[in-house]
Amino acid sequence: MTPSRVIGYVRLSRESADSTSIVRQRQIIQSTADSRGWDLVDVVEDIDVSASKRRLDRPGLSRVRAMIAGEEVEAVLVWKLDRLARSVVDFGTLLDEGINVVSCTEPLDTTSAMGRAMAEVLQVFAVLEARTIGDRLRSSIAYRVGQGDRWRGGPTPYGYRSVRHESGDGKTLEIDPSEAAYIRQAAEIVLAGGSLYSAMQAIREAGSKPRRAEAWSISSLRVVLTGDSALGRQSRHGVPIRDEAGVLVAPWEPILTVEESERLRAILAPRPLTETRRKASRLLSGLLVCETCGSRLRVNSRRTAGAQVESYGCRANGDGRVCERPASVNADQVETFLVDEFLAVVGALPVVERREVIRDVAGIAEVEEAIRHVTDSMREPGADLGALVAQLGTLTESRDALASRPAEPTIEVVESGETYAERWARSGVDERRAVLESVLTGPVPVKAIGRGYRRMDAERVAAPWAWLDEAAADFVDPYWTD
Known part of the structure; x- marks a missing residue:
């Protein structure tokens, strides 16, 4: 059968800025079609597509197969056979579908019986070439890895x-x-x-x-x-x-x-799906008490004028105890008031962190990690227990030798380069509450007031700051846990 209407197919595994092979493939296909007097209906492209990885699952090739199956064209014209397929199995699938292939640069024309036989031979060599390239690449990577400090190639890790x-x-x-x-x-x-x-x-x-x-x-x-x-x-x-x-x-x-x-x-380990989040607490939760009865104030929430408003209030009467004048205060207002008092005194001070540091003996962390790995490997099916036990014994001796070296704890004073105001701005609620606790000598009493009284001052909320306590002569800077 001599075709009259053909479609061209071009493919490039990796397109680069200086690549001209797609243009060249198109030119050769057009020239071949013109020289044989065939009507070249279209030229379909698959760019940045590997025939070895994608096999027959390629957008351009799928269109070619559909057009031949629909009898819109009678054959596909390619620059070389390996542009169409790199697998004998894949090429055989295309032939079984009745697809006729004509190569512009090889003596290949499957419209004849001899051409089909030649195509199968050429495809065997194309597969051999692809496998040889893969073996050569894997051997090169194994060699570089075996050299220890050679980079195996691929994307360089960040850093x-x-x-x-x-x-x-x-x-x-x-x-x-x-x-x-x-x-x-x-x-x-x-x-x-x-x-x-x-x-x-x-x-x-x-x-x-x-x-x-x-x-x-x-x-x-x-x-x-x-x-x-x-x-x-x-x-x-x-x-x-x-x-x-x-x-x-x-x-x-x-x-x-x-x-x-x-x-x-x-x-940073992912949180298990079954784990529930702890309900977020307010900044002063557990730090405020009712001046009248000494009960801890708890957060209350109510909707007012369409908005949700939270307050700290005494719940003694609701708990079956007696409080003649239960205290209550707007949560946002009292938090702002106490934070402003705190930062007015210490906000400009530099944060100095005191840490107890145990100097790790060089190499012990790596050996301990290796011991954990060997222990985990023993639980795997088919593990070579004899070899692993011997390996574990060697590692244990190394760890014991390293652990016998002295490692005395020391206290380091680290200047963070931040002020307390700056550290406060980037800290979470729990951290902030811990800092406030470190500079309060006791709970903060809140006075009960008459209805309509909204002023926030030290008379209403008298915080026992450590710097106000005459007995606290040696005032220690607020402590930030790390």
């Missing part, structure tokens, strides 16, 4: 940059100072009790952007902070590489310490 290895053979990674600084900034915020959202906002405002997106998201930042890359580790098939003793290999300078990484993973 690092790829550079030529000092030996001249392959590449390695080194810290990118600006990106590593953003990682440390975000980690410090989370480890200090801040939320992942506040860490994300902080590095966004500082000018940080991820590699392959316009802006950071909470999920992308969580991946960076909890992943192995920030520890200077390299992975293969998604699994971090270990040495013969089972200790994770870190061929590059880490951005975070193992201790910091484990704390971040514990803090």
Whole structure:
């Protein structure tokens, strides 16, 4: 059968700025159709599409198959056979569908019996070439990984940059100072009790952007902070590489310490679906008492003029106790009043944090992590228990030797670079309440007042601030827990 109406098909696995192969394929197809006197109905493209990965699931190829099945055209014209398929099975499927293929650069025309046989032979060699390329690539990656400090290739992890290895053979990674600084900034915020959202906002405002997106998201930042890359580790098939003793290999300078990484993973672990959130409390919950009866004031809520209004009130009478003059105060007003009093005294002071630090013996955290990994591996089906037990014994001896070294706790005074007003502005309710508790010598009494009295002053709410207590001669700065 000699075709009269044909359709052209072109494909390119990866389009680049200097690529002209699509244009060249079109030119050759048009020239071939003209030289044979065929009517070239259209030329269909699949760009940035791999025939090895997508197989026959390609938008352009699907259109070609539909047009041939609908008898709109009689054959498909391609630059080379491997543009159409890289699998013998896939090519056989197309032939079984009755698709005739004509190659512009190969002696291939399946409109004849000899042409169909030649097509099958050529396709075998195309498959062999694709597999050879894959084997060569996998062998190259395995070699680079086996060299220890060679980068295996692919997207460079955030916080690092790829550079030529000092030996001249392959590449390695080194810290990118600006990106590593953003990682440390975000980690410090989370480890200090801040939320992942506040860490994300902080590095966004500082000018940080991820590699392959316009802006950071909470999920992308969580991946960076909890992943192995920030520890200077390299992975293969998604699994971090270990040495013969089972200790994770870190061929590059880490951005975070193992201790910091484990704390971040514990803090940022996804919340179980069955876990319920604790109801948020107000700033002064548990800190206010009724001056009349001494009962703790509790939050009450009521709707007034279409708006929800909350107040702190004495509930002694409702609990079966007697209070002759129960106190009640608007929640927003009393919180604003006490916060203003607090910040007026300490707001401009610098935050100085005192921390007890136990100096970790170098390497012990890595060995302990390796012990946990070996122990978990023992529970897996088919585990080589003999080898794992021997490995565990070696690791345990290493840990005991490291643990025998002295590690005395020390107290560090860390200047945070913030004032109390600045730290207050970025803290949550629970943190703020803890700070207020540290500078109050007791509960805050609230006086009962007559109806219509709205003024908020020290007579109505007399906070026992530590700096007002003559007995507290050695006043200690408010303590911020980290």
